[in-house]
Amino acid sequence: MSSYVVTGASRGLGYAFIVHLASIPGNTVIGLVRNAESTRSRLVADGVNNITILQADITDRTALKKAADETTKITGGKLDYLINNAAFLSHISAFKTLGDFNDDPETLEADLLDSFRSNVVGVTHTINAFIPLLQSGTAKKVANISTGMADIDLINDFHIPIGAPYSISKAALNALTAKYNALYAAPSLPLSSRILFLSISPGVVATDESGVPPTPEQIEGGKAMAAQFKEYAPDFSGPISPQTSVEMVMRVLEEKSVEKGDGGRFVSHKGDQRWL
């Protein structure tokens, strides 16, 4: 069967990815997290005992190199799938516009840089650390988990000014995906050595495990987003579960290929540009 590395596997979608992938007999599943002990404890509590959890903040190149070396020992130097799921989701700017920071440019600058450091630079370091393993793998597929909020047509057509640092960093992630496709799926390379890079949006997913009640700003922002979602997709009936999202994302990742011309593309959990 196949081997998988998933980043940001401690909670939310990342945790759902590793549990789902490990439920398929024969898979080798490795989760990268910032706090290995707590994720291991969670897996034990959930009765899952066939996942390896490794410590790696994706902004830490030394930790990523160590995680790649550990993975090499487990898989014999190969990796089939890398799922770049970890992301910085800013609570500061999620429901604010760029204009809301006119009097606080330092906070805006820090938020933009934090978003870029994790969602672009961190993913770059992760891919570079695991590229030798992917080149030796069989499936040769990398999913960069993106978001419909990075779709420039959507932002323009529905006038979505909030969450700018996150959207901008994920749009840059989509460009990063294309750049890796240009490098590792170039027509000059033998077909068998080309690696598929895809940006995939997972849909709107119910991943908040904090149990913290939303602030009035979050409630108002959520209502405004829901109204825009209704306009964009009248049949939208609310967030999907992490399990459903993961199954849909994996189906898309299975179907897409370099041979079909999918390399470097930005698609949704439905395999096209329908984000909801």
Ligand SMILES: NC(=O)c1ccc[n+]([C@@H]2O[C@H](COP(=O)([O-])OP(=O)(O)OC[C@H]3O[C@@H](n4cnc5c(N)ncnc54)[C@H](OP(=O)(O)O)[C@@H]3O)[C@@H](O)[C@H]2O)c1
């Ligand atoms: N949920 C949605 O509706 C939705 C919609 C569109 C796209 N997405 C994308 O889906 C992915 C997962 O989202 P989610 O909702 O599951 O988010 P989440 O619940 O906030 O989880 C984020 C994960 O990323 C990890 N992480 C953050 N920064 C990291 C770093 N520097 N190094 C390593 N791990 C780091 C977190 O680890 P800690 O536990 O250590 O903080 C956590 O495991 C993200 O890429 C997000 O942009 C989600």
